[in-house]
Amino acid sequence: MTENVPTARRGPRSVVVTGAAVLSALGHGVQPLLSAVLDGTPAFAPVRRFDVSGRQVAAAATCPGSPVLADELERAVDGACAEAGLSAAQRSGTPLHLAVHGDPALARATPAQRPAHGADAFADAVARRAGLSGASRAYTSACVASSTAVADAAAAVAHGQADRIVVAAGYLVEADQFAVFDAGRALARDGRVRPFSTGRTGLLLGDAVVAVVVEAAPAARARRARPLAVLAGWGRTGDAHHVCRPRPDGAGLARAITDALHRGGVRPERIGYVNAHGSGTPASDTAEAAALRSALGDSAPTVPVSSTKSVHGQALEAGALLELVVTVAALRAGRLPVNAGFLGPDETCPLNLVLGRAAPTAADHALSLTTAFGGANTALLVGAP
Template sequence: MRPTVRRGPDDVVVTGAAVLSAFGPGIDPLLSAALDGAPAFGPVTRFDVSGRRVGQAATLPGSPVLADELVRMIDRACDRAGLSAARRGDCPLHLAVHGDPDLPRAAAEDRAAHGADAFGRAVARRGGLSAAVRVYTSACVASSTALADAAATVARGQADRIVVAAGYLVEADQFAVFDAGRALAKDGRVRPFSTGRGGLLLGDGVVAVLVESAAAARLRRAEPLARLSGWGRAGDAYHVVKPRPDGAGLARAITDALHRAGLRPEQVGYVNAHGSGAPLSDTAESAALHRALGGAAAGVPVSSTKSVHGQALEAGALLEVVVTMAALRAGKLPVNAGYLGPDPTCPLNLVLDQAAGSSADHGLSLTTAFGGANTAILVGAP
């Protein structure tokens, strides 16, 4: 029996997307690296890492400015969608960032001008968008939460379209936090679901997408890149940083995404997993997939593209949704890079060695965050 669809009265599509990653600007170089399993990790030169345990990340050359790159990606996504300047002026912004990068070093009397909300308003103004701005700072699920909120708002008919943008550029403060917490992989590679995995590595990511109702897109004769078929969010509050071992929270998010889309587990053709390469996290995510998908979990192809582009924190989820969209359009599934061998706690059908051909219509993009936050975004062919 087909589940009841409860996503809202209107279909939701993505009509524009733009990405900046360690592979440079554009979706094509990022997808190509993901399909080849060719990681971008290398020595960090943007700031001094001489006193750190780990000195590797996936970064662009030089010191790009986050606000400038966000505005550039917003402009490119809107251009790809054919959105006129007038329509941009009425378009809200959902922005996922860690905060204003200048805040930690701002003088006390200037700190109010460098808050996350002020930063978001400035990005919206420079991007030619409306003053209706929501800023999300909820760690790794920030951009997937922003995307789910945008999709729900559009599905309910409360907005025709919303720009969702997210950005993180590897910087000294967060790098130091993850290094001190021994979360970074000392061997310079991210090895999701593999034996011998040693943790995550950070990576640059700046992304923007235009989320739109299918009806509004048709009126503009805009070609959808993908359909946002379903979304789910759940919290388990198991531990400050450790994932719940049985994956119950993430499983609820997956189940809710399928419910919204009216799909059965066996209709999921690919999973772009959170797959951070952390020992406990990958094991819990594997449990979540089996809990949510049942018997279908053994056959669905799985990979984590963090194995090539790294962990982009607040921007990571949206970056991975765009990779998932592009992979479905290309009919090829990204490689789970860095793999050394099977781990019995991660019994998944991993895409190994080379990109897998696929005719899948739907892919899941999964994200988890410290504190027990979990999101699932179900992407469909347009």
Template sequence: MDEVRAGVLRGEREVVVSGMAVLSAFGDGVGPVLDAALEGRPGFAPVSRFRVAGGRAGHAAAHPGAPVLADELDRMIGQACDQAGLTRLQRAGCPLHLAVHGDPALPRVPERDRQAHGADAFAGAVARRGGLSGAARAYTSACVASSTAVADAAAAIARGRADRIVVAAGYLVDADQFAVFDAGRALARDGRVRPFSAGRSGLLLGDAVVAVVVESAAAARGRRAAPLARLAGWGRAGDAHHVCRPRPDGAGLARAVTDALHRARLRPGQIGYVNAHGSGSPAGDAAESAALHSVLGDDAATVPVSSTKSVHGQALEAGALLELVVTMAALRAGRLPVNAGYLGEDPDCRLGLILDRPARTASAYGISLTTAFGGANTALLVGTP
């Protein structure tokens, strides 16, 4: 079976990322959010976008002002396509994979109009405004939405079903989701996210609108575009352990990582950085640590690990794509982000955490991990071009 799978993989096309654009709490561009991650400088501040009086928590990593999701998606898609050097004709042939919670207008429109505001309709409208093809697909699977969209795009391109796909994702901190997480006692009351740390108390939400151009290496070479990174491997697995609690041994996430390594034909010891899901929840971080020990073995204590959510927060459907972009940018810079907010060791989370200052690296490979309610797990393995 392994020989058959390896043969299939050898016949697949190489997949690269040729354009990317980001809006985050730190402003426009990959540079500002990468700098914050390298410095371990959190973007959390008291929420001013809506009223939070009477709640347990009151902080988020929000972009100043009142950005509009549709407008920012349009801008990020345009910027990513521009960086990739796509012509109007080339854009017109690009499908769109869009990860969103849904049309922000949906909860407040009359029932008779709701079909026109569904996630698929919203994705189609975004694609049309961006000059992309009519083949738009919406992903609404919570925190793994955008990583699943990337994996689907990469698989389609690797197998020759598409030359390039634009993957975009957006979440802007809103009153409804904030209230849900706050009522569920999931938000950190001290205004900080402390992944893998003793004394961690939960997550905080953050803004992210992100777009990337994923394409075959041959297609990029055909128009002399310089790839920003390679999508070397991807893996997905579900464990269905509980509707919201992770499986304690992290078996599902470990399978996703193992599949990504297999697809990339790499050994665990070749991974030079792990951008962990690291939400800051007590149970989630411990389960992720168990998964990493299962896959990495003795190397789990030394492979550099951090969660950039400690800086930019949990961006729900857009979070995985933001973290993938930060991972790719960090590898290109040769410096790895700090695991901010750390207070001290948790014996259930003994990892090679990057603390105090960014780590230098010459490694070609990093992996970005994501988990979601219901036991969904994804791993995206990237390499320098």
């Protein structure tokens, strides 16, 4: 970490978040999710949505029933736009950035039908259903898909290319992906996600459908909209260390954190909370801890850290956006999410973990971090409005 943080370089316009809506295993709405992460109450349970009788692990964080992704995305976009106070006319001029694994209908499509079920076509369809403009963009880059979508939206808004952009993301736990993670022995064998803890054995998947409105602060003021948070900075890097194993020293993620702080003009000591990627896998958590020590320097031992995946699970393409919303809600509530599932310290992860229930905070800046297979890393810096 360099000693001096340069002047903000995010663009001439400040960027804010003016609306958010969520579906998670805790139900619809931000409040049930926030209550669970503040209390450290995990949502993991046996999967009922599909047959897991032949799997090594049978747990995930899922909603009841069989939600339909397109329907839930439309509902989330509508909820975020409503909270932001956008009129139908304003929605019709707003682009959509959508992070998804793909169109769920693709697997059932014939070869002739498949071009109509690509991720771009699915994003266009969601935008039309939600009353947004025809300008949409699909992101499919695994766990960093939605954080990349947020960074692109923030950069466009900051530089005056758009007044506002809706960023949405969706992942509903399904049989094929579950089988892949189970076969790869990536799922937690004891049915709990234990980030940065001794005895951690892996991740667990979780449902998430999320939407936020990313907007220029002057445009929000003109509508008398009350921002939920300032999107102060963002950083993205790729270290290409290995197709699935993280670089052990966390150098790529450290650069993303540093870039986010530089873009926001914020020094490490002003960071009051880190919502870590914290997947609960041994190598990933150790590398992330190294990245935090490198990027935050002398502040690293004192900055509170937790991973809310320990409560809501790993939502793949939607995970980063879900965690951004959780981070914003925690800052607004003045309380920090618990690093649930903790069994004891791991010497490779010397972090200031949030282990006490309902830990209070007066922090005005926080980081939300994400990494993905292939060495992709993102850091989003949020501040109080």
